[in-house]
Amino acid sequence: MNILQEEIKSLKNLYKIEPQIVPSLNYVLNENLYNGMDSNIIENFNCIICSYIIRNPVECKKCSKLFCGNCIEKAIENNNRCPNCLFSPFKKIKFNLLLKNLLEESEFKCPLFCGKVIKYSQQDLHKNECSNIKFIYKCTLCKIDVNSDKEEIHKFKCPLLSYKCVYCEQVTNKIDYFNHLMICQNQTKYCEQLQLYYPSRFEEAYLNEFKKTIMKYYLLYKNIKDISNIF
Secondary structure, three states: OOHHHHHHHOOOEOOOOOOEEEEOOOOOOOHHHEOOOOHHHHHOOEOOOOOOEOOOOEEEOOOOOEEOHHHHHHHOOOOOOOOOOOOOOOOEEOOOHHHHHHHHHOEEEOOOOOOOEEEHHHHHHHHOOOOOOOEEEEOOOOOOEEEHHHHHHHHHHOOOOEEEOOOOOOEEEHHHHHHHHHHOOOOEEEEOOOOEEEEOOOOHHHHHHHHHHHHHHHHHHHHHHHHHHHO
16 A cells, blocks of 8 residues: 555544535425416415515505515515505514415415425425425535535535644645645655655755665664575
């Protein structure tokens, strides 16, 4: 095994990637997925901000228009008025119980086109079971999104993975690791003449003296070995 193979074998990953699971952003309901007979009914449940079927519904007290909870919260952050009737300040009321029951019983085709028809109230449950759902893993080191089928590969290729130098134990990221190995003062080099490894930190001025000393002991060992072979 050469020294490069030894280096690669000795790489020590200091940090474990623990991905954050982010559900697919395509899992949203719209009126085109409605599976009922009267499409006019479902139009009342469209959020005018995002154009999708409302999630966590909020109703305007003035005009009774329905909005997604998250959408309306962002909309009134800087301008506290209803996006529909423009009444200010925006005031919300509890979602009408009859409308709530009608919406929850409404059926939609799966937004990921797995072929199943689900009730509005079952959409979160189906999202965890849908055969077409995909997840994105967010790397905690480089912060990029990685598809679930590429997660294992990214664990070894992430440029911000940290490694410990096999010679000096200095910690560096993967991008700089091999550059560090080239200049590491504790790295060993191989001498063809002496057939041994010596530390890179020996400067050129001392290297010849080092070789002479080693050669002297090498020759002494060789002479002793030759003599012992005679007897």
